[in-house]
Amino acid sequence: MSTLEIRDLQVSIDTEQGNKPILKGVDLTINKGEIHAVMGPNGSGKSTLAYTIAGHPRYKVDGGSIMLDGVEVLDMTVDERAKAGLFLAMQYPVEIPGVTVANFLRTAKTALDGEAPALRTWVKDLRQHMSDLKMDSSFAERNVNEGFSGGEKKRHEIMQLELLKPKFAILDETDSGLDVDALKIVSEGVNRAHAATDLGILMITHYTRILRYIKPDFVHVFVDGHVAEQGGPELADQLENEGYDRYVTAAAAAAAGA
Amino acid sequence: MSATPAPTEAPVIDAPAQHGAVAHSDGDWANRAIPVQTRSERFSSTDPAAFPAVTGREVDWKLSPVPALRPLIDGPLDGSPYAYLARETPGATVEWVSPQHELVGTAGTPEDRASANAWSSVENVLLVTVSGDEPSSITIGRSGLDAAPRAGHTVIHATPNSSGLVILQNSGDAQLVENVEIIVDEGAHLTVVTVQEWNDGGIHLASHLARIGRDAQLKHFVVTLGGSIVRVNPSAHLADQGADADLNGVYFADAGQHLEQQVYVNHDAPSTKSRVNYKGALQGEGARTVWIGDVLIGRTAPGTDSYEQNRNLVLSEGTRADSIPNLEIETGDILGAGHASATGRFDDEHLFYLESRGIPEEEARRIVVLGFLSEIVQHIGEPALEERLIAALEAELADGAQARAEANAAGAPGRKARAPYVDSQPGAAVAVGTDHVTSEPDVAAGVTGEGTSPGGTH
Numbered sequence: 001m002s003t004l005e006i007r008d009l010q011v012s013i014d015t016e017q018g019n020k021p022i023l024k025g026v027d028l029t030i031n032k033g034e035i036h037a038v039m040g041p042n043g044s045g046k047s048t049l050a051y052t053i054a055g056h057p058r059y060k061v062d063g064g065s066i067m068l069d070g071v072e073v074l075d076m077t078v079d080e081r082a083k084a085g086l087f088l089a090m091q092y093p094v095e096i097p098g099v100t101v102a103n104f105l106r107t108a109k110t111a112l113d114g115e116a117p118a119l120r121t122w123v124k125d126l127r128q129h130m131s132d133l134k135m136d137s138s139f140a141e142r143n144v145n146e147g148f149s150g151g152e153k154k155r156h157e158i159m160q161l162e163l164l165k166p167k168f169a170i171l172d173e174t175d176s177g178l179d180v181d182a183l184k185i186v187s188e189g190v191n192r193a194h195a196a197t198d199l200g201i202l203m204i205t206h207y208t209r210i211l212r213y214i215k216p217d218f219v220h221v222f223v224d225g226h227v228a229e230q231g232g233p234e235l236a237d238q239l240e241n242e243g244y245d246r247y248v249t250a251a252a253a254a255a256a257g258a
Numbered sequence: 259m260s261a262t263p264a265p266t267e268a269p270v271i272d273a274p275a276q277h278g279a280v281a282h283s284d285g286d287w288a289n290r291a292i293p294v295q296t297r298s299e300r301f302s303s304t305d306p307a308a309f310p311a312v313t314g315r316e317v318d319w320k321l322s323p324v325p326a327l328r329p330l331i332d333g334p335l336d337g338s339p340y341a342y343l344a345r346e347t348p349g350a351t352v353e354w355v356s357p358q359h360e361l362v363g364t365a366g367t368p369e370d371r372a373s374a375n376a377w378s379s380v381e382n383v384l385l386v387t388v389s390g391d392e393p394s395s396i397t398i399g400r401s402g403l404d405a406a407p408r409a410g411h412t413v414i415h416a417t418p419n420s421s422g423l424v425i426l427q428n429s430g431d432a433q434l435v436e437n438v439e440i441i442v443d444e445g446a447h448l449t450v451v452t453v454q455e456w457n458d459g460g461i462h463l464a465s466h467l468a469r470i471g472r473d474a475q476l477k478h479f480v481v482t483l484g485g486s487i488v489r490v491n492p493s494a495h496l497a498d499q500g501a502d503a504d505l506n507g508v509y510f511a512d513a514g515q516h517l518e519q520q521v522y523v524n525h526d527a528p529s530t531k532s533r534v535n536y537k538g539a540l541q542g543e544g545a546r547t548v549w550i551g552d553v554l555i556g557r558t559a560p561g562t563d564s565y566e567q568n569r570n571l572v573l574s575e576g577t578r579a580d581s582i583p584n585l586e587i588e589t590g591d592i593l594g595a596g597h598a599s600a601t602g603r604f605d606d607e608h609l610f611y612l613e614s615r616g617i618p619e620e621e622a623r624r625i626v627v628l629g630f631l632s633e634i635v636q637h638i639g640e641p642a643l644e645e646r647l648i649a650a651l652e653a654e655l656a657d658g659a660q661a662r663a664e665a666n667a668a669g670a671p672g673r674k675a676r677a678p679y680v681d682s683q684p685g686a687a688v689a690v691g692t693d694h695v696t697s698e699p700d701v702a703a704g705v706t707g708e709g710t711s712p713g714g715t716h
């Protein structure tokens with residue numbers, strides 16, 4: 001069985017004011033087919049965790065490990081991580097001028113599979129995935145994310161998830177900025193991917209709303225660069241009612257005591 | 259946060275934000291040999307002796323490698339007819355005519371000494387005529403010039419309501435200074451593409467002087483890939499109501515190449531429109547580009563709609579890109595006037611996005627640069643030429659990739675050393691009126707300038 005295992009992960013970034021530690025020992029294990037929700041206050045380091053798993057060059061790993069089926073992910077380049085089966089749906093997908101969606105996806109698929117997809121089935125597949133996410137087929141000829149609305153960008157991310165078929169997906173606030181219909185469409189896409197390939201999911205979110213559509217097996221509370229508590233789906237409801245106060249105070253007290 | 263690189267490392271050029279509302283030119287007044295406040299007042303003549311000797315400090319020469327250009331500026335030039343290869347469809351013709359031909363001089367007059375030197379040296383003028391209602395096309399290939407200094411003069415004439423495409427395809431050796439007059443008569447639609455793929459030693463100075471008539475349109479493309487010094491200065495005179503100039507350029511400067519373009523748009527009649535869009539890439543030690551974009555909206559040009567931009571992508575250390583937009587507005591009654599200029603490195607976020615989908619770094623770079631530059635090529639509207647130029651750009655990139663691979667093998671810093679690129683974002687650092695935008699080694703360069711004038715100000 002496939003496993004993504006994060007152990008004592010410590011990450012910092014270099015800022016103008018010097019080095020700033022952000023992740024302070026993250027422990028998290030995701031097995032194939034499991035859905036994990038991560039919730040936590042703004043600035044607690046959730047996106048940092050997501051980007052570090054994907055290998056963004058901006059983040060400096062100071063310690064710990066990320067093992068995918070026993071192989072160290074931290075030693076891999078960004079594209080190697082994708083080839084190993086990791087996928088990040090980004091909080092803010094970037095626009096890439098002059099590169100069409102169709103060209104981009106075909107290049108990515110070719111890179112991942114090691115061979116170009118057969119033209120006929122490819123065009124059909126692409127159309128199918130686009131229509132599943134209620135994206136007009138004209139998007140294929142538009143430049144990647146250029147001029148897409150916030151919601152369209154998120155749909156495009158999930159379309160890639162379905163098309164590229166990773167083992168593990170990290171969804172960084174994929175639900176933010178979606179209207180009620182889009183939230184449903186995107187959630188269905190995630191659930192399809194989950195069912196089709198027994199995908200393991202790490203879902204970063206601020207709202208319990210999406211958890212009505214995508215049922216987590218585990219919920220983690222992320223505060224001050226580490227996992228402060230974990231539990232089942234009921235933990236999400238508790239957070240919705242009580243907020244993060246309790247954990248933030250505890251983290252501050254621990255920091256003061258240290 | 260998003261992982262967008264903070265623009266904090268970019269040297270912010272603090273300049274007075276004199277957006278278009280008043281006439282302004284580049285801000286470096288102190289270094290100007292000839293302060294030309296109004297571009298239309300710049301001296302012009304067909305007689306080289308009427309120009310003062312070129313010192314290299316003049317506003318239109320100070321960014322050019324003048325010593326290497328001396329033979330073309332001051333020297334004797336071979337003005338005899340040369341061999342060319344023409345491929346045309348019905349409706350387009352080409353012939354040698356005398357310099358006394360009635361069309362010669364109707365599009366404009368030289369504004370610098372080199373241009374005047376060429377003008378007065380030629381024995382014959384190559385006249386290209388586009389006529390007929392069906393779109394016609396003609397490609398004129400020049401590959402048989404030699405390295406001796408020579409002058410050229412071409413007149414491209416689109417007759418009233420005609421429509422056509424003229425491609426000037428340059429390759430081989432050259433030490434050439436030339437004038438290209440472009441006359442677009444009433445209601446005509448003309449596309450002119452000049453492609454510079456000279457040999458490594460090629461030196462080429464060109465002034466394109468266009469006069470665009472009533473409700474006529476000129477689409478103009480300067481594509482420069484090869485040559486050691488190539489300076490193409492297109493100027494468009496929007497002379498009659500409803501005239502439209504769409505001026506574009508794409509350039510790729512490798513190690514040691516100097517590629518320059520000074521664009522001038524003169525809005526001189528009511529309801530005229532201009533769009534200027536130049537994009538360049540620089541790669542390799544000593545790669546150098548210059549873009550100057552002067553737009554003048556005269557008192558005679560109410561209802562003008564104008565926008566100009568230049569963007570440069572810096573692919574390696576040791577390059578320098580100057581980018582200078584100038585906007586002068588003499589009338590309060592305009593539809594719009596704006597300009598943008600940005601020079602920066604690779605966007606880490608673009609590369610990361612592509613790589614995170616499994617695309618290897620080298621290929622991701624290729625995709626991003628090609629995407630950046632191909633916008634201009636795809637605007638030409640001639641599929642065969644577009645395809646060929648995209649392939650040529652790919653070849654330029656492949657050379658760079660190979661150089662990078664060799665540098666990496668030699669132990670130079672690789673991927674992690676990639677400096678963040680700062681793209682232009684509306685509202686970012688305003689560098690309007692700055693003298694130049696420069697990227698130099700070890701600077702995480704990214705300087706942007708934007709400005710708009712919604713009109714109605716004076």
Ligand SMILES: Nc1ncnc2c1ncn2[C@@H]1O[C@H](COP(=O)(O)OP(=O)(O)OP(=O)(O)O)[C@@H](O)[C@H]1O
Pocket residue numbers: 013015020022040041042043044045046047048049259260264
């Ligand atoms: N370039 C930077 N300079 C300074 N601080 C930074 C920089 N990038 C990230 N940080 C800081 O790192 C911390 C973690 O940011 P991160 O984006 O991981 O938080 P998050 O949990 O995803 O927040 P949100 O819920 O708002 O998305 C924040 O305090 C942020 O300000």
Ligand SMILES: [Mg+2]
Pocket residue numbers: 046047048091172173259
């Ligand atoms: Mg975040």
